[in-house]
Amino acid sequence: MMKGESELIHQHTPLDQPNEQWDYCAPNHPSKTLITENRANNPDQRNELSQWVEQVTRQLIEDLPENETEVGLQTSGTSTMTPALLGELRPKKIARRNSSEDIGEHQQQQQHQWNSNTHDDQGLNLITLLLECAVAISVDNLGEAHRMLLELTQMASPYGPSCAERVVAYFAKAMASRVINSWLGICSPLINYKSVHTAFQAFNNISPFIKFAHFTSNQAILEAFHRRDRVHIIDVDIMQGLQWPALFHILATRMEGPPHVTMTGIGTSMELLIETGKQLSSFAKRLGMSFEFHPIGGKTGEIDISTFKISRGEAIAIHWVQHSLYDATGPDWKTMKLLQQLSPRVVTLVEQEIALGGSFLDRFVGSLHYYSTIFDSLGAFLESDDSSRHSVEHGLLYREINNILAIGGPARNGEDKFRHWRSELSKNGFIQVPMSTNSMAQAQLILNMFPPAHGYSLVQGDGTLRLGWKDTSLFTASAWTSPNSR
Numbered sequence: 001m002m003k004g005e006s007e008l009i010h011q012h013t014p015l016d017q018p019n020e021q022w023d024y025c026a027p028n029h030p031s032k033t034l035i036t037e038n039r040a041n042n043p044d045q046r047n048e049l050s051q052w053v054e055q056v057t058r059q060l061i062e063d064l065p066e067n068e069t070e071v072g073l074q075t076s077g078t079s080t081m082t083p084a085l086l087g088e089l090r091p092k093k094i095a096r097r098n099s100s101e102d103i104g105e106h107q108q109q110q111q112h113q114w115n116s117n118t119h120d121d122q123g124l125n126l127i128t129l130l131l132e133c134a135v136a137i138s139v140d141n142l143g144e145a146h147r148m149l150l151e152l153t154q155m156a157s158p159y160g161p162s163c164a165e166r167v168v169a170y171f172a173k174a175m176a177s178r179v180i181n182s183w184l185g186i187c188s189p190l191i192n193y194k195s196v197h198t199a200f201q202a203f204n205n206i207s208p209f210i211k212f213a214h215f216t217s218n219q220a221i222l223e224a225f226h227r228r229d230r231v232h233i234i235d236v237d238i239m240q241g242l243q244w245p246a247l248f249h250i251l252a253t254r255m256e257g258p259p260h261v262t263m264t265g266i267g268t269s270m271e272l273l274i275e276t277g278k279q280l281s282s283f284a285k286r287l288g289m290s291f292e293f294h295p296i297g298g299k300t301g302e303i304d305i306s307t308f309k310i311s312r313g314e315a316i317a318i319h320w321v322q323h324s325l326y327d328a329t330g331p332d333w334k335t336m337k338l339l340q341q342l343s344p345r346v347v348t349l350v351e352q353e354i355a356l357g358g359s360f361l362d363r364f365v366g367s368l369h370y371y372s373t374i375f376d377s378l379g380a381f382l383e384s385d386d387s388s389r390h391s392v393e394h395g396l397l398y399r400e401i402n403n404i405l406a407i408g409g410p411a412r413n414g415e416d417k418f419r420h421w422r423s424e425l426s427k428n429g430f431i432q433v434p435m436s437t438n439s440m441a442q443a444q445l446i447l448n449m450f451p452p453a454h455g456y457s458l459v460q461g462d463g464t465l466r467l468g469w470k471d472t473s474l475f476t477a478s479a480w481t482s483p484n485s486r
Contacts, residue, residue, distance in 0.1 A: 001135050023451075024327045044387045104257065111449030114387055130168050130368075133175060142179050149176050149400040163379040167372050170398040175273040177406035178360075179459060191399075193269050197240050199395030202388045204242060207377065208456060209475055213321045214243030217348035220479040221317045222250055224346035227314040231259045234308070234319035234342070236335075237328040238265035241276045245283050252287040260290040260448045264308055268326070302328030305319060305341045314486075316344040322351045322421070323401035332418045336428055343484040346433065353473045355405060355419050365406045370395055370474065377469040380455055387399040422464070422478055434463035439477070443467065 041117045133148035152172035156165045162249075225231045231251075234240070242265070263280065265275050265438040273295035284291035294309055310316070317338060320328075329335040339347060352371040356363060374397060382389040418424045426432065440460050447456050459466040459473070466473045 004065050008131070029193055038178070040060075059230075060138075066214050077190065078099060080203075082337055114411055122322070123162055124342065125138045125318065126152070126164055126168040127368075131365075133172070134361060134364045137175060137178065138359065140182075142182060145175070145179055149179065158398075159384070159390070160382045163372070163375040163451075166379075166393060170393070170401055171368060171371075173398070174402040174405040176400060181406060191268075193272050195395055196325060196399065197272075199391050200239065201242070202391045203396055204394065206382065206388050208446045210242070210321075210449045210469060211421060211449075212443055212465075213350040213475060213477065215246065215442050215480075216252075216288045216439045216465055216477040217321070217350060218243060218247040218436065219318055219442055220346060220348050220433065220435065221319065223436060223438075224317060224479075224481075225251070225259065225309050228345075229259045230262075230311065232262040232310060232314040232316045233266070234264045234318045234344075235315065236266055236268070237268055237278055237323075238273065240272070241265065241280050244280060248280075248284055248287055248289060248291075252284075252289045258287075258289045260326075262292050262309070262311070264294045264296060266296050266298070266300055266303070266328075267301065268297065268328075270295060273297060282292055299328060299330035300338060301332065301334035303338065305338060308342070310342070317343055318344045318347045320347075320349055322349070324352065324356065325353070325396070331416055332421075332424070333416055336424060339425075340428060341431075343482045345481060345485040347423055347430065347480040347482075348477070349425070349480065350475055350477045353468075353476055354404075356417055359475055360405070363404055363435040366382065367401060369472070371401055373469050373474060374433070377455060421474070429483055430485060432463045433476060433481050435460065435465045435479060439465060451452075 064077070075316075101445075129148060129152060133152065134144050136145040136148065149172055152168060153176070156169040156172060158166050158169040160169065162168050223232065248261070251261065261284065263277075265273050265276055267276075277293035277295055281291060281293055296303055296307055308397075352370070355366050375393070378389050379394065414432050422432075440458075443458055443465055449456060450456070455469055457466075457468045457470065457473075459468075464478045466476045468474045
């Protein structure tokens with residue numbers, strides 16, 4: 001554990017080195033720090049990929065025929081553009097070809113042009129072509145989409161030196177999967193959970209976003225459990241339980257003594273749940289804390305309340321770090337009904353600022369803006385051949401992109417999804433608990449652990465904490481309580 005990280009939840013409680021299964025250490029490699037400082041001192045070297053996406057999107061909307069704009073594309077939820085941003089760069093339409101020979105000839109001409117143009121022009125042309133391909137898919141012009149995808153897969157590589165090329169490569173791959181699914185029928189790929197969790201841990205090490213989600217939520221749960229001697233934590237999608245050892249440390253050293261902790265871990269892999277339960281139980285035992293773990297396999301919205309082993313007098317905390325790797329809840333309205341029945345003392349929610357509902361083109365534009373921003377943040381201080389960066393991009397971010405574009409969407413899975421859980425919690429009687437000043441202080445300490453602090457933005461407002469890159473919000477943490485809480 002990095003020195004000082006034990007103070008994120010409780011400034012005066014020294015935490016021992018946790019089990020190696022939960023490695024909270026952030027990288028502190030001199031070369032990476034130097035890269036950050038150099039790029040911070042040379043603004044021209046910063047990759048403004050997310051701004052390019054906004055620019056090209058607006059231009060594409062202006063160029064679309066009226067009938068194509070009716071497919072559902074909306075910019076109000078994804079764009080922070082101003083006219084000033086659109087003044088200098090106006091991407092040109094890329095001519096279409098009708099045969100594979102023409103595609104090859106065009107690709108050679110395009111490559112020659114790239115050699116003489118600036119790096120920015122390369123990225124803009126790729127993004128423009130990608131957006132035009134998305135429009136073709138949205139109106140079921142799959143033949144034209146297929147031809148464009150052939151171009152994109154030849155032009156863009158996930159190992160490319162620019163963030164734009166890497167983003168386009170992954171989006172093109174996901175869109176190709178969607179085209180194939182549209183021809184052959186829907187298919188959901190098998191998830192290799194061990195691979196996903198390895199990438200998840202790498203993301204935890206090289207970026208502040210996961211730590212932000214974990215520690216701000218832990219602080220809210222700690223405050224809700226004040227002076228309660230029996231507590232029950234329900235993790236909607238526990239994975240490896242990376243965040244809980246830090247909270248266990250604090251609960252075990254409370255002045256009023258440690259509570260009895262019951263934890264219910266929910267997930268789709270029972271094998272992983274059992275292993276996570278063993279790790280957490282072993283960790284709690286070493287702390288001398290009374291602890292029991294209950295695994296429940298399945299999606300939260302498919303679980304009956306009678307499955308939960310709730311004891312009289314327990315203070316209940318429900319926790320969910322949202323992601324787009326797979327659907328963890330099933331129908332959201334059923335999950336909401338379960339939350340109401342459990343009457344939790346606190347619900348801690350960390351949401352991705354990305355809308356997963358709506359038409360394909362809505363999801364495409366929103367996710368392109370969102371993931372372009374994340375790729376920007378990784379590319380700001382990690383080299384293109386960094387193994388951790390590739391692990392995160394390929395093992396985590398690409399899987400999310402593929403799920404959103406090729407698999408996800410209400411029209412394709414038949415399940416109703418909320419646009420934002422915060423508004424739905426409010427509509428269903430939950431009362432927001434403002435994130436405390438201690439949570440804000442912890443979030444700031446987390447940012448100080450990661451070198452390119454100039455790029456991350458932390459905003460407190462409307463009772464929430466928002467962490468983003470530049471002027472784009474990426475993750476929002478909030479806390480809620482049931483009016484019938486125990």
